[in-house]
Amino acid sequence: MQPGIAQGAARAGRDRAAIKIATTAFVVTRPEDELFVRAQIAFYASTPSYRSVMALHGWQEIAEKLSAHAARGEWGEMPLLIDDEMIRTFAVIAEPADLPAALDERYQGLVDRLALYIPFTPGDRDAFWQMLLKSAP
Numbered sequence: 001m002q003p004g005i006a007q008g009a010a011r012a013g014r015d016r017a018a019i020k021i022a023t024t025a026f027v028v029t030r031p032e033d034e035l036f037v038r039a040q041i042a043f044y045a046s047t048p049s050y051r052s053v054m055a056l057h058g059w060q061e062i063a064e065k066l067s068a069h070a071a072r073g074e075w076g077e078m079p080l081l082i083d084d085e086m087i088r089t090f091a092v093i094a095e096p097a098d099l100p101a102a103l104d105e106r107y108q109g110l111v112d113r114l115a116l117y118i119p120f121t122p123g124d125r126d127a128f129w130q131m132l133l134k135s136a137p
Contacts, residue, residue: 002110020114025106026091029099029128033118035079037091040117044077046070057089096128098137 009016009105026037044050046066053132054063062081069078087093094102107114120129 020112022115023107024115024117025103026092026117026118027086027097027099027103028093034087036118037087038079038082039075040064041086041090043070043075045082057086059086061088067133076126096131100132103115 005019005021006016009019026040028034028037045054045070047051048067051060051063054060065081067096069075069081092099092106094101103114117133
């Protein structure tokens with residue numbers, strides 16, 4: 001994406017450095033996170049707009065099965081099709097204390113802003129969120 005962004009900026013007469021790239025990262029730091037991430041990957045991979053991403057990794061057939069399940073409203077079946085390789089590809093998996101370094105390793109130089117795709121519930125996992133805030137640059 002970086003070359004395309006630079007090319008688009010140049011065509012628009014914009015400085016590439018003035019463009020900020022943001023993403024939201026799937027993370028797994030405990031078993032509950034893995035179940036949530038499997039369901040989210042299944043949902044996104046079931047949509048035609050993500051078909052090219054799945055095909056890039058050789059998972060076109062899985063994407064088609066996910067789409068069929070979604071069309072029938074079989075949401076509970078879909079996460080079962082998301083294997084460990086898919087989780088490792090689309091999510092950062094780390095112990096909570098190691099998460100900041102793992103995120104940095106995966107996204108440094110690729111994005112300017114990073115958010116986590118995990119639910120935030122006030123009063124739940126406060127120590128985890130405080131640790132992440134302390135590690136932020």
